[in-house]
Amino acid sequence: MxxxxxxxxxxxxxxxxxxxxxxxxxxxxxxxxxxxxxxxxxxxxxxxxxxxxxxxxxxxxxxxxxxxxxxxxxxxxxxxxxxxxxxxxxxxxxxxxxxxxxxxxxxxxxxxxxxxxxxxxxxxxxxxxxxxxxxxxxxxxxxxxxxxxxxxxxxxxxxxxxxxxxxxxxxxxxxxxxxxxxxxxxxxxxxxxxxxxxxxxxxxxxxxxxxxxxxxxxxxxxxxxxxxxxxxxxxxxxxxxxxxxxxxxxxxxxxxxxxxxxxxxxxxxxxxxxxxxxxxxxxDGGQWWGAGPGAHGYVDATRWWNVKHPNAYAATLETGALPVADLEAIDAETSHVEEVMLKTRLRTGLPAATLSARERERAAVAVADGLLRADGQSFVLTDRGRLLADAVVRDLLT
Structure with a gap:
């Protein structure tokens, strides 16, 4: 119907x-x-x-x-x-x-x-x-x-x-x-x-x-x-x-x-x-279209998410409209915070060039504390740092 x-x-x-x-x-x-x-x-x-x-x-x-x-x-x-x-x-x-x-x-x-x-x-x-x-x-x-x-x-x-x-x-x-x-x-x-x-x-x-x-x-x-x-x-x-x-x-x-x-x-x-x-x-910076009830997408500095309930999802599409519940424009500051949050979790590490001077100072402290190690031009979590990854990110962004 x-x-x-x-x-x-x-x-x-x-x-x-x-x-x-x-x-x-x-x-x-x-x-x-x-x-x-x-x-x-x-x-x-x-x-x-x-x-x-x-x-x-x-x-x-x-x-x-x-x-x-x-x-x-x-x-x-x-x-x-x-x-x-x-x-x-x-x-x-x-x-x-x-x-x-x-x-x-x-x-x-x-x-x-x-x-x-x-x-x-x-x-x-x-x-x-x-x-x-x-x-x-x-x-x-x-x-x-x-x-x-x-x-x-x-x-x-x-x-x-x-x-x-x-x-x-x-x-x-x-x-x-x-x-x-x-x-x-x-x-x-x-x-x-x-x-x-x-x-x-x-x-x-x-x-x-x-x-x-x-x-x-x-x-x-x-x-x-x-x-x-x-x-x-x-x-x-x-x-x-x-x-x-x-x-x-x-x-x-x-x-x-x-x-x-x-x-x-x-x-x-x-x-x-x-x-x-x-x-x-x-x-690591890719982009994607999220399709289906409640799915999230991220393209061209825009993040959006669909309506959650399958009935509302189908009903919206029947009207000829995309089933977007809400969206947000990702500004440079938000993009930077998310890049630090996500790339810190990777074994390839967080490129030092993405950090501000203050953040590089914080990274040096984390290295001294045994939570990060310098690997070429990147900072990589140590074994102990992986246990405290969220705290490491918070400290970098303080």
């Missing part, structure tokens, strides 16, 4: 004319807002069937709206730049199945030109994958898969409200490799209440033994409004401990380093040539 323009839609800001710089990588991010269940720690813009209710958004309706947004995006960019990376995230993209994800990629190709070596990634829940699923992804043109593993410890998965069995993520990674994926990532979460050092080490070992070329490791954060936050507030489980987080990070880093992985961003490790190029675009 067609939904007419609303007063809220009429108040939404319009994107200015945008021109993507030719000297920066350009990516497309696609947000799939559907999940079978909601994990207790998750505050992402996702919706279960129960939350959408009868008559709510469906995958087919979402895909129709997505095609409309991508067509408008290409027209808005005038001369769409070649796309070097595509990342389908969520939510649970694998709920669409291989055929649905092929249609998503077809929608991107309909209005954008992908470079011959484009990296094309989809996130997947291990429980909604199979050898046939991975074979279908390969046939569609996907080059990289990211799987939510979190842990191999059953009690940790229960605490996180994860529904996949402890060994399923490892099996899925092996299936993806067997179907021809050279680039497979497993996500780990550390610091869950009830987790032990050995739990994390066993999870890291399982990831390595699965033959993947990329591992992401994230400290558990208690986000307001989540089921986990309510359990912590009621005293049912303890709030994650910062000292435990630091020790677990060191354990994970040591185990992955011993296995031949190298950190290239504070929370990401890869084997040679296994870095996620799409995410590097976020951290």
């Amino acid at each position: 067609s939904v007419g323009p609303s007063a809220a839609a009429a108040r939404r800001p319009a994107l200015p004319a945008l021109t993507a710089p030719a000297d920066r990588p350009f990516g497309v991010y696609i947000h799939v807002p559907f999940c079978a269940t909601r994990c207790g720690y998750c505050d992402f813009n996702t919706y279960t069937p129960a939350e959408l209710g009868a008559g709510g958004a469906t995958p087919d309706g979402w895909l129709t709206a997505l095609r409309a947004e991508l067509q408008m995006a290409a027209a808005h960019l005038g001369e769409p730049p070649p796309v070097s990376t595509v990342f389908v995230g969520g939510g649970t993209p694998s709920l669409l199945g291989a055929a649905g994800l092929a249609r998503v990629l077809d929608a991107v190709r309909a209005d954008f030109t992908l470079t011959p070596d484009a990296e094309i990634t989809t996130e997947s829940n291990p429980e909604s994958t199979s050898p046939r699923f991975f074979a279908g992804l390969r046939a569609a043109g996907y080059t990289r898969v990211s799987l939510g593993m979190q842990s191999t410890a059953p009690h940790v998965l229960r605490a996180l409200d994860r529904v996949h069995s402890p060994g399923r993520a490892v099996d899925a990674a092996r299936e993806a490799r067997a179907e021809g994926f050279d680039h497979v990532n497993l996500d780990l979460i550390y610091g869950t209440p009830g987790e032990t050092d050995d739990d994390l080490l066993r999870s890291a070992d399982a990831a390595v033994e699965a033959g993947v070329d990329h591992v992401s490791g994230y400290a558990l954060i208690v986000e307001d409004g989540t089921a986990l936050a309510r359990r912590v507030r009621r005293g049912e489980i303890a709030r994650p401990d910062d000292d435990v987080h630091a020790r677990r990070y060191e354990l994970l880093d040591r185990r992955l380093t011993d296995a031949g992985f190298t950190w290239y961003e504070v929370s990401n490790w890869s084997r040679p040539d296994g870095e996620c190029r799409h995410n590097l675009g976020y951290w």
